[in-house]
Amino acid sequence: MGRLEPDPAHVRAAAPRRRRLLTQNSDLRKQGIYNWSIPAFAGVLPDGRRYNTCPSAGACAPLCYARQGHYRFGNVKARHEANLMMVLDDLPGWEAQMTAELQHKRYQDRWVRCHDAGDFFAITPEKPLEYTQAWMRIMRAAPGVRFYAYTKSISLFREAVEPDPPANFKWVYSLGGREDHLIDTTTERHVDIFPDEKSLAEAGYTSRAKEGCLVSVLGPQRIGIAANRIPHLRRKQGDKRFSELQAAQDECRRSRNNRKRHPRCAPPTPRKARPSRCPSTVKQTETTSPRPPSLPAPPADPAP
Ligand code: SF4
DSSP states (O other), rough: OOOOOTTTSSOOOOOOOOSOBBBBBHHHHTTTTTEEOOSSSSSTTTSSSSSSTTTBBEEEEEGGGGGGGGGHHHHHHHHHHHHHHHHOOOOOHHHHHHHHOOOOOOOGEEEEEEOSSSSSOOOOOOTTTTTHHHHHHHHHTTSEEEEEEEEHHHHHHHHHEEEETTTTTEEEEEEBBBBBGGTTTTTTTTEEEEHHHHHHTTTOOOHHHHHHHHHHHOOOOOEEEEEEEEEEHHHHHTOOHHHHHHHHHHHHHHHHHOOOTTTTTSSSSSSOOOOOOOOSSSTTTTTTTTTTTTSSSOOOSSSO
């Protein structure tokens, strides 16, 4: 699980609470969807606390659209950080405010997406289900509202959600994370990110772009999303889908754990404190030939 580090010693420079917690962009407005967002993946809050809101992120992390573009604009980043600080500093207060807000008539018969960025995470290692359980209570208290989520936190859902899910909550498991191996893609609803619409159709997946966001939880079992058009992310992803990149990472990890050399993971010569590199993080143009010592060291695995 990801680890957040709320430190009581920090002065809680509590961000002023916003009147509304849920937002809508123009695209979501057309579909009648409201959104709750926190920062994606790992980072540092303005008060110095470190966080990881995507505990099961894997191959998706370096390709994550929610860590690019307008998500990095100052006002957007600040709003997402303020949301996360609310959850970390005062989970009961956040739950109460969200519950109250959802009673408004504007949300009745509408959809709320939990996490446009970020995922269900553990606020503390001691209480890993707390945040998810708060969401479950919020949903039950708003039976006229429908909720949905994409998640890579499979084991957390197995424990906290699947045994007794709220009737107004639908979710879809998303490939490209460290818990992909827990998803039975032959029977469970899932999404995968493909290089483009063509490869998605060839694999027999239904396109989210053509059907709209809600098809991921209302449509068929296999939903495909074409990669974002951000050029450097497309280059990184190459011709693989997220599930394939994750499978390659998993294979590397297994090889390392077995203390075997993987031909594309292990560095050709032993160099002190140099992490090995998985194919999923290697540019597609790179070859398997030994890395000359003059080249910079490869980055560490993207996931925590
Ligand atoms: S889990 Fe989702 S939000 Fe988090 S890093 Fe992966 S793609 Fe981004």
